[in-house]
Amino acid sequence: MHEPVTAHPAGRVPGRRYKSLGLFLTNLVAPAYGRQVAVRNDIVWCPEPWKHPGAAERLVAMWHAYEGALRSPEESALSMWWLDADAHMRALMDHAGEFSLCHKGHKTTLEPLPLNLDAAPPELFAEVTRQPATVTDTAA
Numbered sequence: 001m002h003e004p005v006t007a008h009p010a011g012r013v014p015g016r017r018y019k020s021l022g023l024f025l026t027n028l029v030a031p032a033y034g035r036q037v038a039v040r041n042d043i044v045w046c047p048e049p050w051k052h053p054g055a056a057e058r059l060v061a062m063w064h065a066y067e068g069a070l071r072s073p074e075e076s077a078l079s080m081w082w083l084d085a086d087a088h089m090r091a092l093m094d095h096a097g098e099f100s101l102c103h104k105g106h107k108t109t110l111e112p113l114p115l116n117l118d119a120a121p122p123e124l125f126a127e128v129t130r131q132p133a134t135v136t137d138t139a140a
């Protein structure tokens with residue numbers, strides 16, 4: 001069952017609310033978005049979202065961002081998380097989205113986008129060795 005969001009109890013070291021992606025999906029995502037799947041027929045949810053690489057990446061990102069929002073000193077962090085989560089869930093559950101073939105259970109995912117790697121410049125696969133510029137790097 002989903003636990004209500006509360007401030008960290010005094011003296012408790014904040015940790016993750018959900019110890020795994022499975023617990024995050026079971027206790028937050030599924031209850032929060034279940035109504036949308038039940039009342040609308042233009043959205044689709046896959047009961048095995050981890051079988052979709054793009055969905056798995058989004059859901060892990062949502063989980064990590066949620067945990068970060070809980071620890072954030074910004075009082076609007078959870079509200080911002082919900083706005084971001086809604087965008088991810090719309091992208092996943094759209095009738096043309098990642099789960100579009102999973103109306104009645106998981107179906108094999110679509111093939112990846114075609115890539116003509118023979119035509120790719122070698123720089124495309126060069127490892128990044130330089131860290132991104134920081135604000136202080138560009139301020140001078």
Ligand SMILES: [Zn+2]
Binds near residue numbers: 102105
């Ligand atoms: Zn599926």
